[in-house]
Amino acid sequence: MSIRDYIESLDERSRQVLFAVIESYIHKPEPVGSRFVTKKYPIGFSPATIRNIMSDLEEAGLLAQPHTSAGRVPTDKGYRYYVDALLNPAGGVSKDSYAGTMQDFARRLDTMKNDLAVMFHEVTDTLSRMSNYVGVALPPKAAKTTFHRIDLMKYRDGNVVAILLTDEGLIRNKIIKIDPELTQDDLNRIADYLNSENRGRTIDEMTLMLVALMQDEKALWDSMISRAIEVCKQTFNFNEGDLYVSGLYDAMDLPDFSDIGKIRQLSRAIKDKHTILRLLDEFAEAEGVNVIIGRENTSSELQNLSIVAASCRESGRPMGVIALIGPTRMDYSKAIFMVDMVARQISRTFDEHR
Amino acid sequence: MSIRDYIESLDERSRQVLFAVIESYIHKPEPVGSRFVTKKYPIGFSPATIRNIMSDLEEAGLLAQPHTSAGRVPTDKGYRYYVDALLNPAGGVSKDSYAGTMQDFARRLDTMKNDLAVMFHEVTDTLSRMSNYVGVALPPKAAKTTFHRIDLMKYRDGNVVAILLTDEGLIRNKIIKIDPELTQDDLNRIADYLNSENRGRTIDEMTLMLVALMQDEKALWDSMISRAIEVCKQTFNFNEGDLYVSGLYDAMDLPDFSDIGKIRQLSRAIKDKHTILRLLDEFAEAEGVNVIIGRENTSSELQNLSIVAASCRESGRPMGVIALIGPTRMDYSKAIFMVDMVARQISRTFDEHR
């Protein structure tokens, strides 16, 4: 069954009711009753009919009842249906109300695109402020980025500060330990050597080259080359894991997190970044906006949460992932729109100036 | 009235009772009754006597009753008395149980002391893990640090990456905009000029020099000097505000934060770092361990919280402040011990290798 078929598998009436319930519930987290639907959404049937439809939707697993005599609440599956329907019609949900914000955002983005750290910080901030959910961003994997230039500076205790620039805008500095006898001139020569030989290679490629070089006895006799190898070995040993997170505190104001346990869950999920990191990494190559709803999450920490993610690209190459994390009762329409918008804007900004 | 007098203003019995109540309450956040005190703390009086003493302590504002017929609870003033007594006897509260942890910590510290960012990250982490409170650290003000070296590298779009190293271990990189015609050789000359002229000066002093230089017409004719001025202007324009925070999520497990409002308060205080930043800054010059309890805080966001802070020094010069933030019902003895210990260890590590 294709997605289209799936979406059309519900008759028009049922869909209207499902959407009414979901949208009402998103707006206000209270079980939605049949009478309420007839009043607020002009479907044109009596409460009794709506009740029958709701009963069917419950049987189909799209709605649920907290208890016998309460209204209906969407299930994860219900949200899934809703989101699929939302994503399918070529994302025609344009919202002019944010046009101003986005223009402003695009302008700021342009001034920051050269430093990914600054940029992603700003991006998560903007995302979370606009949505009230938690904005996260995962920069491109350092190993996959393109070497631009390295610089070595003598520092305290005979240490050396290595600064690595990549074409993507990653800037890393790291203190490395290396022969303390080396003078700054020596370091400059090593840096020059690396810079001249490797521009345009990815870090991964460079690492491969190094392995090859290390097998070459002749190269090892050359003290400069062997020191250059040592420099790279230490510098490229990133502790992967710079996840940008913003808006956790504001998200706590959402009624969904009014209970302390939920907040802990969310906080914990963010604290041990591994889970989210792995999750976002999966989306790095994916097209368009991706949504994971509640229990669809394999990791238990995120089972009460939903994630709306999109990857950014520069001329096709992945340049990181941005996402919003919120409760399953999320304003998906808004979240999808925003994530999509921001991801597109980032990609556009990158591509423009190349 | 000297502190000593003040501490001795309570007779021995009253002190014992006060301390019993405080320690019991710190251990378990429940009002402490007179019978409980007699059972747990061998003061040697009957509940009735303890009740009289408690009544006196309440009158003195050191204890309080949540409601008539409940036990007593310490007030901020009560904690203050307790802390003063704790701080006064030359901090003789040595705790061997942490000796192992501290030794391990000292070893790790030594490998990190050259990069303050890494070090402070580790420090807040250690502090919060050991205490279950929120660990925070404020590095030395960039403007007050000592210039060590600057490096300039051409980067994308004719931008320049400026890397600033200071003697203290601060490493900052910043993208600056400057004449895009400049070659890397030009940049190297500018950096060399700055490096040879300024080693050992503080950033503040350098800024003063620049202002002076800018008045000198002759200097402005020299294109290199005027460009060097421009570089510094942009590079030294830090957005002060790198506060290291760790352990917020674990602190949420404390019973004191079981209510959602308190967590929000804490989170908010940490989010708009200004408050805490200003607060810690006040301690940068202070001696020993400083404690601020609850309402003693001038800023309303922190009125339910206590802060235990100490500054780190390198041969007398302030090198940043570390602190623990927790509920007023804090294990002050433990917190003071830890903050003191860690701050001393940091200072020692700095001084050792100089």
Added chain:
DNA sequence: CATTAGCACTCACCACCACAGAGTGCTAAC
């Protein structure tokens, strides 16, 4: 005269109950 035993009193907490209100499912009528 400080200390203590005894006692009445207060208040939070809990379990219990009744009741109103919202919403359902079912049945019979349209």
Added chain:
DNA sequence: GTTAGCACTCTGTGGTGGTGAGTGCTAATG
């Protein structure tokens, strides 16, 4: 196929009484 009517279910709220911890006071005690 749709709807009106109705009995039923369940939650949330407010009131009530009992229990227990802990107090303050008073009078007795060493």
